[in-house]
Amino acid sequence: MTAWKGAFPMTTLETLRNIFERYKTIAVYGMSRDPGKAAQWVPSFLQSKGYGIIPINPHAESIIGRKAYRRLEDVKEHIEILEVFRPSEQVPGVVREAVERRQKKGDVYVIWLQSGIRSDEARKLAEGADILFVEDRCMYVEFRRIFLHED
Numbered sequence: 001m002t003a004w005k006g007a008f009p010m011t012t013l014e015t016l017r018n019i020f021e022r023y024k025t026i027a028v029y030g031m032s033r034d035p036g037k038a039a040q041w042v043p044s045f046l047q048s049k050g051y052g053i054i055p056i057n058p059h060a061e062s063i064i065g066r067k068a069y070r071r072l073e074d075v076k077e078h079i080e081i082l083e084v085f086r087p088s089e090q091v092p093g094v095v096r097e098a099v100e101r102r103q104k105k106g107d108v109y110v111i112w113l114q115s116g117i118r119s120d121e122a123r124k125l126a127e128g129a130d131i132l133f134v135e136d137r138c139m140y141v142e143f144r145r146i147f148l149h150e151d
Helices: 013-022 038-048 088-105 120-128 139-147
Strands: 025-029 052-056 081-084 110-113 132-134
Touching: 013 132, 013 139, 025 038, 038 052, 038 139, 081 088, 088 110, 088 120, 110 120, 120 132
Parallel strands: 025 052, 025 081, 081 110, 110 132
Antiparallel strands: none
16 A cells, blocks of 8 residues: 555545545554553554554553554554654654655555644654654544544
């Protein structure tokens, strides 16, 4: 599967719906071992909706029954979406890793930053590598709003 070409306004529901419908494998950078944190219950919810979840956490062997990887470059599976649960100041480094991976392996089509996480530098890096970029949005909230028609 290849990424979309061209710019897409990330605020449109149609674009977000297309991301959810087209891509089914989500690597979660910064996935938590704590079920009380959004960095675990958001990916758990998505897994319950049929998405393949790949945890990335250097301090865990497995999370939600899935093998956890120490680093993005260690992930053997094909990644379509990279969901990021890291502080905004760390995001450019994460995106550089994703761009490098895309150049080597040809995957990572979407980078999605969780609510409260933003980075203009990361956006420029992602878009320069033809990776769709969503920031400051919760995948749980957006999925429910689009498919379950909840506000």
